Amino acid sequence: MTQFEKVFRNSALHPKPVGLVLQYGTAGFRTNAKELDHIMFRMGLLAVLRSKKTKATIGVMVTASHNPEEDNGVKLVDPMGEMVTPSWEEYSMQLANAEQDVLLTALKDVIEKEAISMDQDANIFIGKDTRPSSEKLSQAVSDGVMSLGGHVHDYGVVTTPQLHFMVRCQNTQGCYGSPTMEGYYRKLSQAFVQLTKHAPNRTDDQKHLLVDGANGVGALRLRDMERFLQNQLQISLFNDCREGKLNFQCGADYVKVQQKPPQGVEMSVGERCCSFDGDADRIVYYYKDSDGCFHLQDGDKIATLIGTFLKDMLTQAGLDLQVAVVQTAYANGSSTRYLEDVLKVSWCTTGVKHLHHAAQEFDIGVYFEANGHGTVLFSNAAVHKIEKLAQDSSIKNEKKRTAAQLLHSTINVINQAVGDAISDMLLVEGVLAVQGLSVQQWDAIYSDLPNRQRKIKVADRRVITTTDAERRVVTPPGLQEAVDMLVKKYPQSRAFVRPSGTEDIIRVYAEADTQENTDALAQEVCLAVYRLAGGVGEEPKPD
Numbered sequence: 170m171t172q173f174e175k176v177f178r179n180s181a182l183h184p185k186p187v188g189l190v191l192q193y194g195t196a197g198f199r200t201n202a203k204e205l206d207h208i209m210f211r212m213g214l215l216a217v218l219r220s221k222k223t224k225a226t227i228g229v230m231v232t233a234s235h236n237p238e239e240d241n242g243v244k245l246v247d248p249m250g251e252m253v254t255p256s257w258e259e260y261s262m263q264l265a266n267a268e269q270d271v272l273l274t275a276l277k278d279v280i281e282k283e284a285i286s287m288d289q290d291a292n293i294f295i296g297k298d299t300r301p302s303s304e305k306l307s308q309a310v311s312d313g314v315m316s317l318g319g320h321v322h323d324y325g326v327v328t329t330p331q332l333h334f335m336v337r338c339q340n341t342q343g344c345y346g347s348p349t350m351e352g353y354y355r356k357l358s359q360a361f362v363q364l365t366k367h368a369p370n371r372t373d374d375q376k377h378l379l380v381d382g383a384n385g386v387g388a389l390r391l392r393d394m395e396r397f398l399q400n401q402l403q404i405s406l407f408n409d410c411r412e413g414k415l416n417f418q419c420g421a422d423y424v425k426v427q428q429k430p431p432q433g434v435e436m437s438v439g440e441r442c443c444s445f446d447g448d449a450d451r452i453v454y455y456y457k458d459s460d461g462c463f464h465l466q467d468g469d470k471i472a473t474l475i476g477t478f479l480k481d482m483l484t485q486a487g488l489d490l491q492v493a494v495v496q497t498a499y500a501n502g503s504s505t506r507y508l509e510d511v512l513k514v515s516w517c518t519t520g521v522k523h524l525h526h527a528a529q530e531f532d533i534g535v536y537f538e539a540n541g542h543g544t545v546l547f548s549n550a551a552v553h554k555i556e557k558l559a560q561d562s563s564i565k566n567e568k569k570r571t572a573a574q575l576l577h578s579t580i581n582v583i584n585q586a587v588g589d590a591i592s593d594m595l596l597v598e599g600v601l602a603v604q605g606l607s608v609q610q611w612d613a614i615y616s617d618l619p620n621r622q623r624k625i626k627v628a629d630r631r632v633i634t635t636t637d638a639e640r641r642v643v644t645p646p647g648l649q650e651a652v653d654m655l656v657k658k659y660p661q662s663r664a665f666v667r668p669s670g671t672e673d674i675i676r677v678y679a680e681a682d683t684q685e686n687t688d689a690l691a692q693e694v695c696l697a698v699y700r701l702a703g704g705v706g707e708e709p710k711p712d
């Protein structure tokens with residue numbers, strides 16, 4: 170039997186529902202798990218082609234991240250650990266949506282267009298989150314890979330960033346680290362411990378952190394990592410999968426959107442807390458003040474903390490490297506104003522795949538979405554300069570030597586492949602420790618403008634199209650004009666509307682001078698969306 174005959178035969182075991190069309194979204198395919206078996210098999214096929222094309226190991230992660238437990242999805246990982254290149258998204262849709270009888274034609278079309286040599290070996294790393302559907306769906310990925318003659322290494326239940334890390338380690342022949350779970354834990358925790366050596370005498374309270382694991386894989390893997398941290402971090406873990414549902418009233422997305430603490434976390438006044446999302450590629454921090462008020466340190470605050478720290482260290486080390494922060498439309502206006510005074514700020518469309526590429530333009534690119542998804546990228550030249558300085562034993566100036574060592578450890582604590590809640594947590598903890606900052610002092614760097622995010626259900630979210638990094642609506646006609654009119658009513662206000670690429674909803678963002686005005690603006694924009702873009706169900710009511 171030829172390879173193609175085998176694909177044809179096995180694809181019948183993962184049949185596509187006739188007529189079902191799925192879009193490649195912000196982070197791959199994502200929908201109810203029941204609709205995904207054929208997608209997984211076909212993404213296994215595509216991963217083999219991508220591996221043959223790049224002559225490198227490719228990753229396939231089965232997860233729906235922040236979505237509800239009944240959803241699932243798939244993220245493809247390119248050779249350096251980044252999201253698959255956008256030019257292959259089209260191929261993934263071609264394969265995903267081909268009816269059964271033309272699947273081979275679609276497959277051969279990609280092979281031909283990309284001039285892929287089918288004699289080339291293919292290696293695929295597979296990971297999955299803790300969803301009940303993930304086991305079977307990751308098996309469908311394996312079936313796809315093996316049908317086309319690829320080799321599978323199944324890492325089992327891992328965080329999305331861990332899988333990205335493994336792919337990068339494998340394709341850099343170990344230069345980035347060892348492609349094993351132990352390799353991941355060792356690399357990050359050793360760098361973290363090095364950072365904390367510059368912050369001796371911390372009290373147990375200062376080392377203490379409350380973590381909400383969203384009842385997901387991040388909780389499991391953080392438990393595994395604890396023993397490597399040499400007691401430099403004392404973690405109280407909540408929502409750790411023992412009871413409670415994945416992402417339900419907990420996790421980074423819930424905390425960010427609802428602007429309130431997750432269920433199941435016992436917070437005392439002033440205690441540092443953080444939440445991961447369902448596949449641990451996002452993190453947000455928060456605390457409660459003595460009046461019981463909740464304070465959120467989201468991705469913007471994390472980017473500010475890290476960006477300004479890196480800039481200070483570079484100045485002290487005497488290194489002339491440019492640090493830039495990449496933001497999206499969701500960035501709070503106050504964060505942008507603050508950052509523009511101290512660093513270069515660049516904009517791009519929502520989705521880490523876009524931010525990652527934008528950040529690669531700089532010596533050091535810090536990118537964070539407000540929802541807590543982000544990391545820091547160092548160019549090869551920047552890494553080389555920092556490493557050289559950190560190893561230079563002839564430096565007499567102690568401040569300069571320390572700064573170089575801190576920069577070096579910072580590089581190693583960061584998972585540069587992709588945003589990583591565990592790595593970002595260690596980075597934030599390390600920076601706060603080194604700078605002797607409390608969570609309140611970090612929060613006080615600037616004050617967020619009140620903001621609100623809402624979700625609206627419409628009959629077909631594709632009716633809304635956008636431009637200008639998703640900050641302006643193009644269709645349906647009249648919607649942008651309506652938003653513009655509403656924004657004029659409130660001081661310091663801003664609002665935008667965009668279709669989600671991960672959930673079947675429209676997202677509305679609003680900010681203004683007071684929470685009352687923000688909520689009123691958000692409500693009015695929701696009504697405009699509902700009326701002009703085909704809202705379904707009851708009219709949106711104030712939150």
Ligand code: G16
Pocket residue numbers: 195196233234235236446450451519520521522538540542668669670671672676
């Ligand atoms: C994914 C993307 C993020 C994006 C988020 C929400 O995150 O990786 O870049 O911000 O979806 O996207 P949207 O607003 O289009 O629904 P995750 O953590 O869910 O994989």
